[in-house]
Amino acid sequence: MSPRLLKGLEYQTPISKFYAEATYMSRRTEPDSLDFTLGDSHEMPLPGFVEALQRSSIPQNPGWYGYKGNIPESRQAVSAALQDKRGISILPEDIFMTNGTVVGLAICLHILAGDGDEVILLTPPWLGYRRMVHLTGAVPVGVPVDTNTFDMDLDRIASAITERTRAIIINSPHNPTGKIFSATTLEGLAAILTDASRRYGKPIYLISDETFSRIVFDHQPCPSPTQFYPFSFLVYGYSKTFMAPGQRIGYIALPSTMPNRQEIRRVIGILQQSAFGWCYPSVLMQYALGDLEQLNLNIEHLQKKRDWMVKALRDIGYKLRTPDATFFLLVRSPWQDDCAFAELLASHGVFVLPGTPQEIPGYFRISLTASEEMISSALPKFQAAIASIDTAQSL
Numbered sequence: 001m002s003p004r005l006l007k008g009l010e011y012q013t014p015i016s017k018f019y020a021e022a023t024y025m026s027r028r029t030e031p032d033s034l035d036f037t038l039g040d041s042h043e044m045p046l047p048g049f050v051e052a053l054q055r056s057s058i059p060q061n062p063g064w065y066g067y068k069g070n071i072p073e074s075r076q077a078v079s080a081a082l083q084d085k086r087g088i089s090i091l092p093e094d095i096f097m098t099n100g101t102v103v104g105l106a107i108c109l110h111i112l113a114g115d116g117d118e119v120i121l122l123t124p125p126w127l128g129y130r131r132m133v134h135l136t137g138a139v140p141v142g143v144p145v146d147t148n149t150f151d152m153d154l155d156r157i158a159s160a161i162t163e164r165t166r167a168i169i170i171n172s173p174h175n176p177t178g179k180i181f182s183a184t185t186l187e188g189l190a191a192i193l194t195d196a197s198r199r200y201g202k203p204i205y206l207i208s209d210e211t212f213s214r215i216v217f218d219h220q221p222c223p224s225p226t227q228f229y230p231f232s233f234l235v236y237g238y239s240k241t242f243m244a245p246g247q248r249i250g251y252i253a254l255p256s257t258m259p260n261r262q263e264i265r266r267v268i269g270i271l272q273q274s275a276f277g278w279c280y281p282s283v284l285m286q287y288a289l290g291d292l293e294q295l296n297l298n299i300e301h302l303q304k305k306r307d308w309m310v311k312a313l314r315d316i317g318y319k320l321r322t323p324d325a326t327f328f329l330l331v332r333s334p335w336q337d338d339c340a341f342a343e344l345l346a347s348h349g350v351f352v353l354p355g356t357p358q359e360i361p362g363y364f365r366i367s368l369t370a371s372e373e374m375i376s377s378a379l380p381k382f383q384a385a386i387a388s389i390d391t392a393q394s395l
Contacts (some may be wrong), residue, residue, distance in 0.1 A: 004135055015127055015357040018339070023346040030349075034370070034378045037353045039327060041243040042371040046295050049242060056287035065283060069272065070097045074286040078251050081293045086213065088224055090234070090253045094261065096268045097286060100248035101211050101237030103279045105169070106132055107252060107271045108207045108233045111264070112167045113138035120160050120168040122152065124360035126175050126209070138166065142359070150177040150321070154188045161196045167205040168193070170225050173212040176330050176358055176365050178323020180216065183223045190229040197231070203259075206232040214241045216325040217303045230257035238289075240327070241297055243369065249281035249289065302327055305368045309375060316383045327368040330360070334389050338364050344388070348381040 027033050035042075059065065075092040082088040098104040105128075113119050115137035121129045123142035133140040143156045157168070170189070172181040181189075189206075197203045208225040213236070216222045226232035237250030252268060254261050272279045280286075309329060310322050319332040333355065335341040342354040342364055355363035370378070 004137055009131070010134075018354065018357050023343055023351075027346065027349075028351060032349055034350045034374050034381070036366045036370050036374075036378070037351050039240060039245060039367055039369050041245075041369045042374055043243070043369075045244060046242060046297065048295050049244065049292065052288040052291035052295070053247075053284060055291065056284045068283045068286065069269075069280055070095070071283065071286040074289045077290040077293050078253070082253065086222075086224065088227065088234075088253075088255075090255060094254040094256065094265070096252045096265075096272060097281055098235075098237075098250045098252060098272070098279055099281045100239060100250045101209060101235055102128060102132075103248075103276065104233075104235040104237070104250050104252045105129075105207065105209060106135075106276060107268060107279065108205075108235060109133060109136050109138070109167070110271060111267055112205050112207075116164060117166040118162060118164040120157065120165060122169070122171065122174065124176060124355070124358050125169075126171055127358060129169055139164075141165075145174070145177065145179070150174065150179040152181055152185050152189065154185070154192060157189065158192045158196070161192070161204065163200050165196070165200075165204050167207055169207045169209060171209040171211075172225065173216065173222065173323075173325030175212060175326055176328050176355075176360065178321075178326045178328055178330065180220055180222050180324040181225075183221070183228070186223055186225050186228045189225065193229055193231070203231040208232055208234050210234060210236050211240055212326040215297065215299065215302065215327055217299065217306060217323070220324055222325065226253075226255045230255065230259065232258065238292070242292065242295070243297065247285060249285040302368055305370075305372065305375060309366065309368065309379075312379050313382060316379070317386050318382070329366040329368065330355075330363050331366060333362050333364050334386055336362060338362055341385075345382070345385050348385050350378050350381045350385070 028035055074097055075095045078095045079090055079092045082090050109132055113136040117138040118141050119133045119138050120141045120143055123144050130140045141160050143160050145151060146153050193204050206225055206229050210224060213222050224234060226234045232255055234253040239245040239248060254264060313320060320329055333341045338354040338361055339356055342352050345352055353365040355361050
């Protein structure tokens with residue numbers, strides 16, 4: 001195997017080990033198992049989702065199912081939605097459709113980074129970032145978020161930048177902490193990147209993973225880093241918003257302030273067709289996107305589940321912050337060994353993702369995509385698990 005691949009696989013090992021060795025894999029399909037590990041929805045699809053796909057599957061011309069790249073209607077739908085829903089103005093020709101967020105991130109990284117370069121990422125990171133950086137030949141440089149607030153540590157980011165730094169990946173809202181980075185924080189980051197770019201005589205690019213930008217609670221603002229820094233790529237995927245992670249569609253968007261956009265457009269177009277196979281989304285998803293953009297995820301329902309679980313878990317004795325966004329809760333493990341505590345929960349039939357494979361030891365993650373029935377069934381089991389610890393300690 002290639003050295004790049006082997007290095008990238010090192011960062012897959014902890015999560016692969018969990019899935020290979022944990023009780024989760026042997027029991028997850030049992031009828032009474034309560035799976036809170038991943039973002040798969042345990043409720044029916046959004047109203048109108050299936051109908052939109054059915055309409056898009058009906059051919060309107062002989063070439064309906066032919067090779068398609070960036071279908072103009074899908075680019076226009078994205079441009080209109082960015083303006084209407086987030087106040088971000090991006091031209092349709094600066095939008096490049098991808099087969100989900102992961103492909104968009106991979107394209108950006110292969111444009112920017114190569115052998116010996118460095119890419120800064122916030123830790124804990126999304127599980128795939130380190131592996132993706134290594135596959136370009138570059139080196140991932142982790143910068144921890146503040147342990148108390150989960151906010152970006154701007155001083156640490158500034159210290160991590162070197163002459164080899166080519167990019168930084170920002171994930172806001174942040175997975176797994178649920179933190180939204182404020183406009184003030186993003187302005188501070190932009191100032192740091194501008195100063196470092198000037199100092200080293202080349203731009204340091206910002207890759208903004210905005211996968212959860214529409215899953216925001218309490219009507220909080222969720223600014224895009226691309227609004228503060230011109231050398232930015234906005235990467236988005238709809239699977240979380242549609243609660244349908246098996247249906248992949250996303251995009252890369254270039255802000256109008258980005259210098260040298262024409263050359264970036266050309267390179268993205270080449271990589272979409274050849275770098276990782278056919279990187280465009282299904283034509284059916286692109287045809288349906290205009291209709292799908294009219295659907296609305298029930299944030300109130302998701303927030304109700306968030307508030308319910310946060311209060312109930314605190315009442316039981318768990319410690320956790322209330323997330324600003326995403327559909328995850330990050331909970332302090334009662335044991336220092338979070339993997340062992342995840343196994344204890346598994347013995348009660350509740351499955352969570354431990355923090356150690358996510359580079360945040362001492363925590364575990366719960367997905368709010370569970371149904372209300374699952375939450376009702378799980379809460380007594382969460383209580384039984386923590387009670388068994390208290391009982392053992394009192395003996």
